[in-house]
Amino acid sequence: MELVARIALNAATYAIDKPYDYLVPPQLADRLVPGMRVIIPFGPGNRRTEGLVLALEEAAPAGVALKPVLTILDEEPVLDGQALKLALWMRERWFCTVYDAARAMLPAGLYYALQDRWKLADGVDRETAYEAAGKSEHARRVVEVVVSQADGADVATLRAAFGDKDPNPALRLLRDKGVLTLETSAARGVGDKTQQVAVLAIPPEEALAQVVPRRRSAPMRCAVVELLCALGEAAAKEICYFTGASMPTLRSLEKSGILTLEKREVYRRVAVEGVEPAVRPILNQEQQAAFAGLDALASAGKAAVALLYGVTGSGKTQVYLNLIYEALARGKSALVLVPEIGLTPQVMRLFAAHFGEQVAVLHSALRAGERYDEWKRIRSGKARVVVGTRSAVFAPLKDLGLIVLDEEQEASYKSENVPKYHAREVAKFRCVQQGALLVLASATPSIETMYQARQGIYRLFTLTRRYNQRELPPVDIVDMKEELRQGSGGDLSRPLLAALEEGAVRGEQSILLLNRRGASRMVTCGECGEAPDCPRCSIHLTYHSANGRLMCHYCGHSQPLPDACPHCGGAFNFIGAGTQKVEEELREALPGREILRMDADAVSATHSHETLLGRFEAENIPVLLGTQMVAKGLDFPNVTLVGVISADQSLYADDYRAGERTFALLTQVVGRAGRGEKGGRAIIQTFTPDNEVIRKAARQDYDGFYAQELALRELRGCPPFRDLFIITASGRLEGAVLRTCMRLRRTLEGWLALPAYREIHAKLLGPAPAAVARINERYRYRLTLACANTRPVREMVAALLRAAQTDKENKGVSVSADVNPLD
Template sequence: MPVLIAKIALSAATFAIDKPYDYLIPAELAELSPGVRVIVPFGAGNRRTEGIVLAVETAENLDKRLKSILACLDEEPVLTDEGIRTALWMRERWFCTVYDAVRAMLPAGLYYALQDCYRLADGIEKEAALEAAGRSKYERQVVELVSVRQSGLEAAQIREAFGTKDPGPALRSLLGKGVLALETSAARGVGDKTEKLISLAIPPEEALAQVTPKRKTAPLRYAVVELLAGIGEAAVKEVCYFTGAANATIRSLEKSGLVTITEQEVFRRAGPDHVEPAGPVKLNREQDAAFQGLNAMAEAGTAAVALLYGVTGSGKTQVYLRLIEETLKRGKTALTLVPEIALTPQLMAIYTAHFGDEVAVLHSSLRAGERYDEWKRIRTGKAQVVIGTRSAVFAPLERLGLVILDEEQEGSYKSENVPRYHARDVAKYRAQRNGALLVLGSATPSVETMYHARQGDYRLFTLARRYNERELPAVFLADMKEELQAGNTSPLSLPLRQALEENLKRGEQSILFLNRRGASRMVTCVHCGQVPSCPRCSAYLTYHSANHRLMCHYCGHSEPMPDSCPDCGGALEFVGAGTQRVEETLKELFPDVEVMRMDADTVTASQSHEKLLARFREERIPILVGTQMVAKGLDFENVTLVGVISADQGLYLDDYRAGERTFSLITQVVGRAGRGSKAGRAIIQTFTPENDVITAAARQDYDHFYEQEIGLRKVRNCPPFSSFFVITVSGAEEGQTLRVCAMLRDTLLGWLGAEPYRGFSCQVLGPAPAAITKVNNRYRYRLTLMAENIRLFRALVAHLVRCAQADRKNRGVSITADIDPMN
């Protein structure tokens, strides 16, 4: 007799054992379909775990070894066929499990928490259970615990009662003897929000006729019926608000058969409360040429990639709006990604003004309920346009016609957690599957993207002038060596201070950029040179003046700032500067001027990006100091001065992207000035004003920077000429970690000498310590493989990682792989 079998990806499966597992579909779940999550038993102990159905097949004969699905968690699929294909593709591309990919694609509100509960089996009394437990001390202890409560006891409560002893063997033994029964419940993080609706159950004339005779003695009943006779249906809370009626009045009318109460799902919205509709988008000649070319590619209905390369303030957003308008007219949907949460409120207001309620927003700062409801609006087709940060690339849009990656060069599009995907690659994959157009927009495109554009892999469209025909900001370099020689140890140079004073007199606003939070980079003893370090990481502690503590930005360790050197008792001196130090310096220089600081320490749930930026705009706060969250995408008409406090900060790191990052950040933040009718200017503070990257950024000369950089990349065989595969080994013992890393190198070199890899070009570097070798008491060593990013080599690396993870000698050691990491 034919039976139904589901192929399921399990949350409990590690990368080493990840594969589709076969489970029998019981008769009561015969309608099960792919994309639905289920609870299944897994492993020798039949531990309950969550899984997602990838496919359903029919088999002619029943395999007695197969286990059955226990329960279904979803009424309808949470992933479409495209979503399942994307998860399988991500597994092969970024060395993660299928369920890791699924978890990244779904909003947190859809996650389930599974809870195991043990109780005495039906028909088993306590005495019989104790007899079955025999002399086993731990089995008897379990029986005593479970029999106290008829409904049973949660697994966590049993573990707590056992202390350091593992109750697992006793529980499995009692389950096998039939003494205990195991029940698993699933609770979802966020529920659906509903509201009660009220409407007349009979014709309005009849309802009014019944309540009119008692109008004076029951005025509220009459008021409710009269209101409903005029408007038809309304929310119960609104009817109560407008009439003054209480819930008792509503229940009385329902009992009398005059009204009907129903429930309707409502969505928790995350967008602006009210936005005035905008007029049609007007493009200048250069923008229109770019739009026409891009729109022709989108109309073709075949997958394509284009780079929209435009200077800061050139009006790329207006081009995006026109492309989205045309996409919607064709009956398709559009997705726009931005690199920072801080950019979503401004863009959301613009998009809402043009597309109204069809716009949804997705990012990690939304409340769980808001994000879940926005996801549902997208899934049900109520939202056709989506704005969001990196994870919004998985928005469940049907008929996808356009994907826009704004500021495509930003490293924040690359996830540092499993799965370590890059949103640009996922967007390209989705565009390919849907026959959509992917537009990569930037004033400073990544070297890889510009290389592909100049090679002809992508179409290139250029916006060379600002939208309002204003000139780019005038840029001045302040040599900090000269400032030190003149006795200025402040983080602000004399030219920047003078420019700030002039701006304050004119009532114009300024933005100061420094990509380091805290007050000082580190603290050092002037006598012995000792620098306070984190006890759990190989990193110096950063001083935070707001709480007078030294903090580690890697593991979160915090300790009070000592009065003197703990080693020799000498005086402590601050070295370097962070945003807090700059803020304090500004308040000393301009005591009557309000200064706003925006970094990871000031952005909280109550003080969101949106609120801080709205205050800066509306209250015209004179000076804003911030990290890279103020460097890009922001558009403030009254900002005419930008100061880059330490342009060299990230330039001389041991990272092939250091020059690119520095050029991009400086260019982007300089572009925040002079975006309105007033001329803008920028001052870049640097110790190396002759550096090619600094001078190119000061001239806003991307083409010169690119020519220099692509030459270096080719000589060093860095992306785009090859890819970096990085295998990271971390463990509590440094010796073991290094040995495992060396073993991986030797194994890989052996494999590369055999078929089918013989002759494959691969350079193996390492083992080498990570830039920060120890983080949170775990040592990290790396192998770096320079090779072409093709399926054959990815399969080799994946096999190496699986073998290493499955090797018992590597217990306690974590082994992961990544492609082209940002750090």
Template sequence: MEEECAEVVVNVNHPRLDRIYHYRVPEHWERPEVGVRVTVPFGYQTVQGWLVGYSSPPAGIPLKEISGVSSPEPVLTRELIAIARWMAEHYLHPLSEILKIMTPPERPRRRLRSPVPLKILSPPRPGKVILTREQVVALKEIISSLRAREARRFLLYGVTGSGKTEVYLRAAAAAISLGRQVLYLVPEIALTPQAGAWFRAVFGERVAVWHSRLSRGEKYRIWEGVKRGELRVLIGPRSAVLAPFSDLGLIVVDEEHDPSYKQQEKPYYHARDVAEQRALLNKAVLVLGSATPSLESYNRAGEGSYRLLTMFRRPQGRTFPRISVIDLRTEQDLGAGFLSRYLREQIQLRLERREQVILFLNRRGFAPLVFCPVCGYVLKCKNCSISLVYHRTTGDLRCHYCNSRCRLPERCPWCGSAKKLTLLGSGTQRVEYFIRRLYPEARIQRLDLDATRKREAFARILDSFARKEIDILLGTQMVTKGHDFPGVTLVGVLNADLALNLPDYRAAERTFQLLTQVAGRAGRGRIPGEVVIQTYHPGHYSIWSACRRDYLSFYREEIRNRAYLGYPPFEELIRVRILGEREQEVKSLASALAEEFRELLQEAPVAVLGPAPAPVLKARGYYRWQIMLKGKCSGSHGKIKACLDRYYDKTNVIINVEVDPFGF
């Protein structure tokens, strides 16, 4: 019987070379383990690759030998290789690029500290937290599945402040007591310190936090600790879902609805879906938690794919905040800071009581539109087809797509008029400027991307706010995510309509989620809270449902719309985006590709929409056209990939394929 040959994925960045290659293992070698890095002859060069399995050699093909083994121990587990294969097939992405992001950092040259030894597990804060009946019911089901070692999936739908974190902690304690590991995912890096503090208070040094800002040495130490089973809990954003667990027993995806779980650059993947696959392979329990579940997850719960657990009460009898809606169409005294008279009065009242305020405006900068009052010319980015935003703190104009900057010109670049350019609209910087003048004695802090560029700035701001060193926290969507500040008794949403105007079929869902999440920051302590929502569309179902805390009404309306229009979860979407420096070339190739899709998929239940210009035609110097494939796409992935392979050699353009795209 002929000896098996090695299956190797080469680390060559070209979609047309994305397949398994077969090599012989030299006769005098011990057989390398699956998961090691190898060097192999490839064409006229030697390249790096991954040994991903063994199989019978293909008939009639002379095989080359593996040149060397780069890592004596496997860098990838068999389970991760299986996950990578699933991701490559599901997301139509080269397997080599997925294996690359799974590969751990190289071991640093300096000596690492010894790992912290495991200690005996103690129960989480015994006697300090009294569980509600809903928490007890949820925990009973989760722990029962953990003990049975079932690959069970739960959707934990709990209103803001209902105690979901306590359920996560106690479920983690149960998993660890059974000798298994826990993965706890959060949407943003900025949320990892808070989550790390929760888990370290219970489980001590067996907890690690993983994210992209760690040093190479820190990453290596954590990676090895997880792989060897020395670390029992790993906390992190979406990249942590690819860590090499030795015995993964529980996965928690907190705020599962959050779009940050979808990677917006290659390789495109959704951490929630990858977590589900890992749970199945490991016979682990998956808990998706949210106060505003994604429509896809809630629909799966309705179909029986997920077990729905609900928590509608806040512990210790805490009440929900009162919600007041301000109709901006009738507001006579809005002011430059976009604050209605009622909201200004409520802020003043909270300051007098020494209570805290959160103001939410999901738009950075001082003025999102700068134009000439003489000719009407709008200043736009030279690299992107979008308007420049004026930032008062630095005195420059910025593009929020490519981050290019320029000074505010003294004359209009179009007509040459010396008349002062008009700054239109409100961003967080303009509101900050206005409220500092309105409340000169208040301690005010802005929380957005511009204010948190320095390392640890986000954590410092939140820590100061938690210690009540800040009276008013003004921010973008950063302020909506999972924070617990008992001193906050007023939340103001300055413009609830911003997300509604996005060219995205999820716009209503995103609006409902943002409003519900930011409203949940108020009244989490003993003092009742209030939420003031300012809107031009008080009758829109996403807004009035959020004001009534009525997820089911929103879900019923939105799911009807999705069914009528054929959007997920009823149909699948694949976006094929073509990018290039010359628009006509991009447009021509997009047209040719769309025609080939139509011919190839004419018998398949898939509609080919487009080509059409992307909503932002030009970004970072590249023109962008796109084709949407809509329907039962998963059954046609092979045909779609074969079609794309014929176009990847067009060297003057870039083709990006995104399954289940977020943002348009």
């Protein structure tokens, strides 16, 4: 019997993605287990690629000889059985390859880079190689390049040497003659960090007896031993720091047999400063009732989903802190997801105060080494509470008992890259696997989540009042049309400016939200009306006053602002406002007051979210102006005023979720005010003050908004009543993309007419251009299939993708699919 590995390949596209069988050589059979990564040959040219072992089977020798596994990359499995099942489920759910799904679960520090190098085969010298090349000019050129490189030639070097010619025929010729061999090396992104530790090798009395008599001639040896006698062992670096000794001193003591130097792994940790241990939060009556119900679900040991719906400031965090205490007491672990990287430092400090070294943090702003080491701490069981953003949903926690999605309605929980998963759906699957509780928490739950809760599919727990019993802040709506009539043409209304000045005089703080970065939305010529466009995208460029450039927020294109219109020489007009322009207005209106801006342009490696928010709180800066990153999760007791600028700019977007997003954003940011003893207020500036979404957000009337929005969703056939499968074709030639879309539509129409699919009751729309039809020189057209998200529908869409990707008529056009995308 042969041992056969079923392997998911990195090199396989979605159209040919399946488990491939490979023979496990006897020398690898004892080490290889499912969940490890390997190097295997793939395709006619046996190109080396990475693979993930899904299963091992004993089988009789096949009629066709199987290719062998070449190398094992991991010392132990990087994914366990549950993670492999999750990867297979993600493939079926989000139309990705198994390897894509598995890769999303691993920290970047575990990724391998493979490099192929051509070398002379063993026993072959230069002369023999030239003889084998014969009269072939290309083969002789290959031999020259390979011989000139001490460790062989990589593919890039060979291609550079051949220019426009293809070196592969000559490489195959020399390989078949046994002259050249292909070797593949794998380099991991991040290695394990180690440090040297000094440990006493003999009893303390003996060690001191050897060094004390020579204290005067060898004072450093004596100092090192005395320190070690007190500590037993210590990092070599720390010993040198505290005693002034050097590494040669430690090595001489090792040579004398007094101590041993050992290499030990250490974890790169994220520093959390200024954390004082906290006691378990005390809950009020309403919170206690919600906690009791949720904890009963968590302790039942069965998978469950619950919605914790509470007004801003109602103390939802205190409820799930108590849930985590109970989960840990039962020997379970817990995972808390937040939507923004900017929230993780604040949340991390809170959780570190309660759970200390048991807490790990995972988000994309960590250095690769830190993220890798946090992942290892979690997998080893040293960390049992994980705080992180979307990708932390894959944290390798054992005995998972609780997952919390804070601000569960946020679009950032949906991945825009392959695999296009939603963290909420992945969390549900993991809870089913481990019999855990998923808590979805929000003051403005998504329409789909609230619908599930009110249908009884999820359990619903409600918090109706703020934790400190304070009222929600009163909200004033300012009509900006009236401001224009009164001669106020700026982006800041007179009531808002007056409130900002009053707050600053009293030593209080304000938060201003404008969900557009840059200075002006666009610039236009006052003479001919021309507006500078992005050369690679079908969108106008945004002006940034900080660098005097026009920038595209989709592809990153940047160009200087011309002095005059290049078409007619006219002067430019600046239309719309971004955070940079409003910052300038604030500095003029509030001279001598410090203004802090927080947007994607202000946040950097040196000015991180944590740094900026820390400054705002510690230095009592009067005004914090920012995009949506200032709208959620922030809790500053001295903030008494919240202002919203251009509240309606996202309301009229071509998206059925526009009303929901605007309502949630306004409700969340208004809730940042009045969280301390001083109380607070909010001012919303709008050109459409009678819009029901804005009025209901001002009243914090979620129930009224939900009823209104649900009726509209039912009329439009949108989630939660139907799911939307979006099939996107993209390519550089618009005509080719549109033709591909038309072929896909005809194929779907034919399939939907078949008896097997008549029960689907689908509505097919398109082709239609995407909201931004061209991004980075690629045109995008879409088909929309509105129906229930069932397995037959997913199988049909998967078959369509495979057919499209193997159809030669679609050359140059890529086809992908997504379910309920948020863009």
